[in-house]
Amino acid sequence: MRAVSSDFAPPLKLIAPFFRAGVVFYLLSMTALLFFKPDFAYAQTDVAGWVHLFLLGFVMMVIFGAMAQLVPVVLETGHAVVDVYYVIFPLLLIGTVGMIVGFWMVPALLPYGGLLVLTAMIIFAVENVATLRKTTIRTLTVDTVKWSNGYLLLGILTGFAIALGLSGNLAIDVGLMLKAHVYAVVGGYVVLTIIGLSLILIPMFSLAHGFKETAIHRAFKLVIAGVGTVFAGALLKWEGMMYLGYVINMIGVLFYLWQIYLIAKLTVRKELDIWAKSMIFAFGTFILSILFGVVYFLSGKESVLHTAVWFLLTGFVAFMIIGHLYKIVPFLVWFERFAPLVGKEKVPMLHEMYPKEAASMMFWLSVVGVVLGGIGLLFVNSLLFQGGASFLFIGAVFLFTSVQKMLSYGK
Numbered sequence: 001m002r003a004v005s006s007d008f009a010p011p012l013k014l015i016a017p018f019f020r021a022g023v024v025f026y027l028l029s030m031t032a033l034l035f036f037k038p039d040f041a042y043a044q045t046d047v048a049g050w051v052h053l054f055l056l057g058f059v060m061m062v063i064f065g066a067m068a069q070l071v072p073v074v075l076e077t078g079h080a081v082v083d084v085y086y087v088i089f090p091l092l093l094i095g096t097v098g099m100i101v102g103f104w105m106v107p108a109l110l111p112y113g114g115l116l117v118l119t120a121m122i123i124f125a126v127e128n129v130a131t132l133r134k135t136t137i138r139t140l141t142v143d144t145v146k147w148s149n150g151y152l153l154l155g156i157l158t159g160f161a162i163a164l165g166l167s168g169n170l171a172i173d174v175g176l177m178l179k180a181h182v183y184a185v186v187g188g189y190v191v192l193t194i195i196g197l198s199l200i201l202i203p204m205f206s207l208a209h210g211f212k213e214t215a216i217h218r219a220f221k222l223v224i225a226g227v228g229t230v231f232a233g234a235l236l237k238w239e240g241m242m243y244l245g246y247v248i249n250m251i252g253v254l255f256y257l258w259q260i261y262l263i264a265k266l267t268v269r270k271e272l273d274i275w276a277k278s279m280i281f282a283f284g285t286f287i288l289s290i291l292f293g294v295v296y297f298l299s300g301k302e303s304v305l306h307t308a309v310w311f312l313l314t315g316f317v318a319f320m321i322i323g324h325l326y327k328i329v330p331f332l333v334w335f336e337r338f339a340p341l342v343g344k345e346k347v348p349m350l351h352e353m354y355p356k357e358a359a360s361m362m363f364w365l366s367v368v369g370v371v372l373g374g375i376g377l378l379f380v381n382s383l384l385f386q387g388g389a390s391f392l393f394i395g396a397v398f399l400f401t402s403v404q405k406m407l408s409y410g411k
Contacts, residue, residue, distance in 0.1 A: 010068055010082050012336040016407050017089050018065025019329060023396075023403045025057025025096070026318070030369075030396040033389035038306070038377045043175070049103030054313060055185065056096040056117065062321050063193060064088065064124060066328060067145075071131060074141050074200060080130035084123050091120035102163070114156075114163040121156045125149040140213065140220055144196025147224055151188025154231065155181055173237070180234035187227040187249060194320060195220055195256055202260065205275055205327055207268035215259035222252030246297070253290065257283070273351065274359040278323025281367055285315025288374075307378040314392065315370045322362075322399060326354050329406045337410040353409050358402045366395035 032050050040047050068085050072078055079085075098113025128149050132142065158181040165172040199216055203209065226249030233241030260283060272280075292308035295301075330353035338347040373388025375381070 010072070010079060010085070012332050012407075014082065014085050015065045015069050015332060018061050018068070019325065019403060020407065021089070021093055022058050022062035022065065022321075023325075023400045025053060025061060027393075027396040027400050029054040029058060030389065030392045033373075034386065034393060036385075036389070037382055038303075038380050038385040040306070041302075042178070045103045045107070049100050052096070052103065053100050055190075056092070056099065059190060059317060059321065061092065061096075062325070063190070064092065066197075066324070067128070067193070069328070069332065070197065070200070071128060071145060074139070075131060075135040075137055077131065077134045079127065080134060081127055084127050088120045088124050091116050091123070095120060099163075110163040111160070114160045118156050118160050121152055125153055139199075140217060141196040141200055144192050144220060148189045148192040148196070151184045151192065151227060151231075155184030155189060158184060176234045176237055179242070180231045183227050183230045183234070183245075187223065187230070190317060191223060191253075192220070192227075194317075195223065198256075198260065201324060201327075202279065203263055206263065206279075208263045208266040209268075211259075211262050211266050213259070215255045215262065219252045219254075219256035219259060222248055222255060226250075226252055250290070250294075257287070274326045274354070274356070274363060275323045277363055278319045278326075281363075281370075282316050282319035282323065285311040285319070285370065289316060292378075303378055303380050307374050310374050310377050311370070314373065318370075319366075322366075325399075325403060326359060326406075329403060330354050330409070333406060333409050348410075354406050355402050358398045358405075362395045362398035362402060365391045365398065369393075369395055 029050060032053060036047075036050065042048070042051075064085075068079075068082075072082075095113045095116030095118075098109050098116060100113075102108070102110035102113050128145060132146060135142070158177055161172055162174055162177050162181055165174050165177065195216065199213065203211070226245045226247075229245030229248060230242050231245075233239065233243075233245055289308045289311040292304050292311065296304040296308055327350075330350045334348070334350055334353060341347050369388045369391030371388070372384050372391060376383070376385025376388055
């Protein structure tokens with residue numbers, strides 16, 4: 001595990017808005033689930049709206065905030081132009097809202113919202129590249145930042161093309177372009193970012209040391225190749241090429257899971273705090289998602305695909321992010337407000353800075369919600385799915401209040 005330094009971290013006031021907005025979007029996305037039925041098609045604009053509400057509003061917003069803090073820390077150099085994050089935030093916020101309103105109510109707004117999101121992502125990627133050029137450090141995490149930003153740009157460009165296609169301003173095969181878009185964003189950006197940050201954050205928070213990194217390096221290369229193969233296959237309308245990409249990605253993901261297992265075996269920390277519980281559930285649902293994905297390719301049953309995607313998004317991705325929020329936010333607040341007081345007066349410990357009871361309620365309610373929702377989707381049962389959505393909504397309320405308390409701690 002490589003040691004990291006906080007000397008280059010940007011101020012909390014720059015990062016906090018991303019986290020605040022992210023948990024608000026998470027609450028809104030869980031609220032929206034209350035109005036959905038378990039039988040749907042991904043081509044539906046209301047479903048596309050929810051996916052973008054969750055991925056752009058929650059996932060991307062939180063990842064951008066986390067990356068604003070972690071990239072310079074890992075690279076051991078300051079941001080090239082840190083103030084651009086004050087521009088990125090409103091562009092991403094307004095663009096996301098515009099796209100959601102476009103999907104749900106006013107289709108004509110889609111290109112405009114998409115253009116704002118595209119602008120925010122281009123600025124984000126260019127600033128990251130400029131920051132990368134300032135460092136001589138070469139690690140897997142640095143490489144994932146490079147590749148993930150490249151796929152992010154491909155994803156948002158194809159997404160903008162889809163927006164133009166849906167509004168009637170561009171003649172494209174929306175179905176194939178959608179597959180290229182999803183794989184570039186989810187596989188190319190989100191998964192690669194998780195792989196890169198896992199090598200830093202999971203060993204650091206679990207106190208694991210001395211593990212070999214061979215498996216995660218193989219996972220990194222295979223996921224890059226797999227996503228690129230699927231993306232190219234979709235653009236070339238070559239389905240066989242896309243299936244090859246799926247297989248390559250699957251092998252890469254298995255190597256990643258093996259690396260996490262190796263790290264877990266060496267962990268020193270035995271306490272099952274909110275972070276540890278979230279990681280266990282996240283990887284458990286990731287395995288379930290893979291299994292259901294395999295069953296879908298063998299059976300072709302849509303409900304199985306919906307279940308696989310559900311466990312991937314609301315289980316793995318959501319809990320990976322939520323669990324790390326309970327570690328990252330207290331640290332940022334402590335570093336800004338209490339680090340200068342060390343040696344002068346008593347300062348709180350990090351584990352004292354998050355509301356444990358509210359976090360526990362959030363975790364168990366959300367776990368029940370994910371499980372019930374997954375079963376509801378699998379058996380196309382509205383009662384179970386709506387029950388799961390209700391638990392997730394209440395869990396999201398606890399997450400929202402917890403993050404607000406953590407960010408306000410010590411004010």
